[in-house]
Amino acid sequence: MTFDPNADIRSDNVRRAGGGSSGGGFPRGPRRGRVAIPMTGGGIGITLVVFVLAATGVIPASVLDSLLGAGSATGSGYEQPVQPHTRGGALTECRTGADANRNDDCLVQATVESADGLWSRIAPAAGIKFREPQTVIFSRQVATACGNATSATGPFYCPADSTIYIDTSFYRELQARFGSSSGQLAKSYVVAHEYGHHIQNLQGAMRGINRRSTGPQSDAVRLELQADCYAGVWARHAASTPGPGNSAPLLKPLTKKDVQDALSAAAAVGDDHIQKDVAGGQVQPESWTHGSSQQRQRWFITGYNSGEIRTCDTFSADRV
Numbered sequence: 001m002t003f004d005p006n007a008d009i010r011s012d013n014v015r016r017a018g019g020g021s022s023g024g025g026f027p028r029g030p031r032r033g034r035v036a037i038p039m040t041g042g043g044i045g046i047t048l049v050v051f052v053l054a055a056t057g058v059i060p061a062s063v064l065d066s067l068l069g070a071g072s073a074t075g076s077g078y079e080q081p082v083q084p085h086t087r088g089g090a091l092t093e094c095r096t097g098a099d100a101n102r103n104d105d106c107l108v109q110a111t112v113e114s115a116d117g118l119w120s121r122i123a124p125a126a127g128i129k130f131r132e133p134q135t136v137i138f139s140r141q142v143a144t145a146c147g148n149a150t151s152a153t154g155p156f157y158c159p160a161d162s163t164i165y166i167d168t169s170f171y172r173e174l175q176a177r178f179g180s181s182s183g184q185l186a187k188s189y190v191v192a193h194e195y196g197h198h199i200q201n202l203q204g205a206m207r208g209i210n211r212r213s214t215g216p217q218s219d220a221v222r223l224e225l226q227a228d229c230y231a232g233v234w235a236r237h238a239a240s241t242p243g244p245g246n247s248a249p250l251l252k253p254l255t256k257k258d259v260q261d262a263l264s265a266a267a268a269v270g271d272d273h274i275q276k277d278v279a280g281g282q283v284q285p286e287s288w289t290h291g292s293s294q295q296r297q298r299w300f301i302t303g304y305n306s307g308e309i310r311t312c313d314t315f316s317a318d319r320v
């Protein structure tokens, strides 16, 4: 158990896209008139989907921040154009920490609420003008200010609408396909990483860097490792950060196992692990966009050990 069962995890900035409380996602079939970016083609192969979508401009890889590198797409790709998320709403079933401990959608919401509490306290001291991100829980596909995306993208953050997007069915893949442990902190790490991208967005860390660069020491990898470090900063303070209205912290004190679970998830989404163990191919460091398992774990731990934003300056490090 990770969240205090009695904690109040209600939120006004986490919502479900479309489909109402059942979370059914968008209806299949073409829609006209409301689609921000037209999509073309279909039947794209699993491992190529991110490359192809990036090439067609449907998912501009340079403007959304996914958890996973290209070539790691998890689903069957997009199917049809989708409507903007005009329906849906609050996750009314997510009220307490007990809900977060048994329901992954509620776990996402509770992690976001915890991160709101922490970052609203520590970001201003670091010169960051803080505002909370939005979070959208979707099913299969979603329209965003960064373009249309599908579950195949994995969880991501869109700077253009300051929103974290996640289809929590990803958690099954994280465990079954990518080999993460199934612990609660493994799941929260994913949210905290995307939240880290929001902090970077507020910081302006995404400006002036070469987002299209690849390789273990590239700007792209440094950006991802900084988000991992920020996830560690959150984890460090999660059990001591007051909940909404100065209530008790949302999380129970972390155990060694909790930290191991987060590290397990960080390793599971490492580029080398995905290229070799998940995709069954060669490790090609020159193509990395997110960093190796070891890099991702190391930067999570850097943030966790220090609990300080300034230790996450991956852009000033000689090597990351």
Ligand SMILES: [Zn+2]
Binding pocket: 065, 066, 067, 068, 193, 194, 197, 224, 227
């Ligand atoms: Zn990322």
